Amino acid sequence: MNQHDPQQPAQAAFGAVDHIVGELQARFGERVSVARAVREQHARGEGLATSLAPDAVVWPLDKHEVCAILALCNLHRVPVIAFGAGSSLEGHVSAPYGGVCIDMSRMNAVIQVNPADSDCVVQPGITREDLNAHLKGTGLFFPVDPGANATIGGMVSTRASGTTTIRYGSMAHNVQCLEVALADGRLVRLGSRARKSSAGYDLVHLMTGAEGTLGVITEITLRLHPLPTEVAAAACAFPTLDAAVEAVTEMSLTGVPFARIEFLDDIQVRACNLHSQLGLKELPTLFLEFHGTELAVKEQAELAQEIAASYGGIDFQWATRPEDRSRLWHARHLAYFAALALRPGCTSVVADICVPMSALADCVREARAMIDKEGLIAPILGHVGDGNFHVLFMPMPDQPEEHAAVDRVYGALIEHALAAGGTCTGEHGIGMGKKAKLLQEYGGEVVGLMASIKQALDPNGILNPGKICS
Numbered sequence: 001m002n003q004h005d006p007q008q009p010a011q012a013a014f015g016a017v018d019h020i021v022g023e024l025q026a027r028f029g030e031r032v033s034v035a036r037a038v039r040e041q042h043a044r045g046e047g048l049a050t051s052l053a054p055d056a057v058v059w060p061l062d063k064h065e066v067c068a069i070l071a072l073c074n075l076h077r078v079p080v081i082a083f084g085a086g087s088s089l090e091g092h093v094s095a096p097y098g099g100v101c102i103d104m105s106r107m108n109a110v111i112q113v114n115p116a117d118s119d120c121v122v123q124p125g126i127t128r129e130d131l132n133a134h135l136k137g138t139g140l141f142f143p144v145d146p147g148a149n150a151t152i153g154g155m156v157s158t159r160a161s162g163t164t165t166i167r168y169g170s171m172a173h174n175v176q177c178l179e180v181a182l183a184d185g186r187l188v189r190l191g192s193r194a195r196k197s198s199a200g201y202d203l204v205h206l207m208t209g210a211e212g213t214l215g216v217i218t219e220i221t222l223r224l225h226p227l228p229t230e231v232a233a234a235a236c237a238f239p240t241l242d243a244a245v246e247a248v249t250e251m252s253l254t255g256v257p258f259a260r261i262e263f264l265d266d267i268q269v270r271a272c273n274l275h276s277q278l279g280l281k282e283l284p285t286l287f288l289e290f291h292g293t294e295l296a297v298k299e300q301a302e303l304a305q306e307i308a309a310s311y312g313g314i315d316f317q318w319a320t321r322p323e324d325r326s327r328l329w330h331a332r333h334l335a336y337f338a339a340l341a342l343r344p345g346c347t348s349v350v351a352d353i354c355v356p357m358s359a360l361a362d363c364v365r366e367a368r369a370m371i372d373k374e375g376l377i378a379p380i381l382g383h384v385g386d387g388n389f390h391v392l393f394m395p396m397p398d399q400p401e402e403h404a405a406v407d408r409v410y411g412a413l414i415e416h417a418l419a420a421g422g423t424c425t426g427e428h429g430i431g432m433g434k435k436a437k438l439l440q441e442y443g444g445e446v447v448g449l450m451a452s453i454k455q456a457l458d459p460n461g462i463l464n465p466g467k468i469c470s
Contacts, residue, residue: 014097014462015077017055023072024058024100031059031106042081042101046148046336047089047350050432054081054101061106063179063187063218070216070462071185073100077460080183082212084154085127087146089350090431092158092211096466102216104153110134111219118224119176119193124153124217140224143168146427147333153217158429159209163332166385167259167291168225170427175208179219183458193221206453211429212464214457228291231259232301233319233328237283239312241265241368241380244284245361247311248384252357254307256300260289261385262332265368268339268379268392275338276331281315287332289325339379339392349406351391353417354426360387366416367391367409374405388426414440430468438468 024032033039034056043053060066073080079099086093095101108125115138122131129149131142144155146162154160156178161170168174177191191197191204207214238244248261263286264272270282286308290300305316319325331338340348355363364380371378371391382389391413395402414424414437424437439447450469454461461470 014079017078020076021056028058033057042083045086045088045093050091050094052094052096054095055098057101057103059103059106066181066216066218067185067187070181073462074184079462079465081464082216084151087148087150089428090433092431121221122152125151127151139227141227143225144171152220156208156217157212161427163260172208174223177221178204178207180207180215181218182215183463211467213468230294230297231291232297233289233325235287236308236313236316237281237285241284243311245364247308249357250307258385259291262287263382263384265380268381271338271342272331275341278331335381343394346394347397349393351410351413352425352428354388355417355420355422357387359420367413370409376405
């Protein structure tokens with residue numbers, strides 16, 4: 001069975017999986033697998049190269065089965081890792097101590113839609129695209145869009161955000177209630193369907209972003225939003241990176257409720273042109289989207305175009321037909337894979353910096369200067385409307401000097417962001433990949449407080465060990 005990763009810190013002794021596999025198979029039959037190929041499929045997500053397989057994979061069909069798995073694993077001190085779509089970027093689903101992977105993909109039902117209250121209740125395994133397909137005809141949609149077709153449970157667990165956060169907020173703003181299976185198999189309901197509450201500790205938000213280290217989510221009540229009557233999108237190129245980012249900063253001060261403001265540098269635009277045949281000018285570019293009434297969208301778009309022009313924005317291309325907008329945003333969602341295609345065989349390290357808007361231009365400028373100084377190939381892109389940008393480092397696996405350069409630049413980026421009042425992760429979470437950066441951001445006392453909460457809710461340390469503060 002799986003061996004402990006020597007790079008991980010020592011943990012309390014975990015029990016062996018071998019002697020509970022029979023019990024799992026007796027209850028779940030063919031919905032338990034110990035096949036190597038299946039375990040390897042559940043060994044990692046996207047991004048972080050670490051691939052550490054669980055010892056067994058189980059597919060529950062309902063919350064009661066999740067509770068039964070947890071109770072058994074807790075009794076025998078066996079690690080448990082919840083798995084959604086495998087699209088996370090920081091090693092959230094890897095199993096450094098082996099254990100049982102609970103694949104939630106078959107718990108994918110929409111339990112209830114409440115149009116009058118603009119909310120819905122879903123199981124964690126449904127993806128955001130499937131949820132919105134189910135909502136067609138209701139006049140409502142779920143707006144949080146991290147790019148990947150992630151599961152809702154995974155998005156709650158990483159406190160995901162994305163391209164539409166500037167208008168509709170992140171998962172933290174759109175989760176109202178949770179049903180959670182605790183480490184010992186107890187099932188609890190947190191929160192209410194009321195739009196506000198001051199009843200006790202905010203345990204919903206404690207679980208939102210806990211990355212499966214405090215419980216396994218079994219049911220989610222989400223806030224929904226009315227579909228806009230009019231949508232328009234545009235792409236606009238700029239002569240320099242500074243001009244594009246400074247235009248975003250000014251746009252953010254206008255009070256215009258932009259739905260999306262996305263930035264791609266010239267390297268990323270070239271990658272998207274090659275991958276998605278966009279035909280854009282290979283210059284730093286903004287993708288914009290506006291939601292509202294026809295008149296409101298027209299006013300927003302005219303103001304954005306005026307601001308862009310004042311910073312040298314050129315080639316303003318409008319996309320009002322649904323198929324044209326879909327093509328533009330589909331290309332943006334594939335930007336990660338488009339970038340990787342520039343260096344076949346490379347590994348990826350994705351920086352996920354978020355800073356106050358006043359510091360954005362300076363941080364992006366500094367990032368580009370450091371990347372160029374080290375001679376790295378690393379596109380910059382991001383949801384700059386809320387101060388979040390990514391650097392897609394792409395070192396080759398057999399080039400240690402490139403990896404050392406990535407570490408230098410990434411470390412300096414974090415220092416710069418923290419000095420500006422920012423954070424080491426705007427949306428991807430901590431997982432295994434950013435544990436040292438979390439300590440750098442908050443210090444030992446605060447990370448120790450997180451560990452105390454973890455200890456209180458999971459005294460045997462079985463829930464997704466090796467992540468965040470464990």
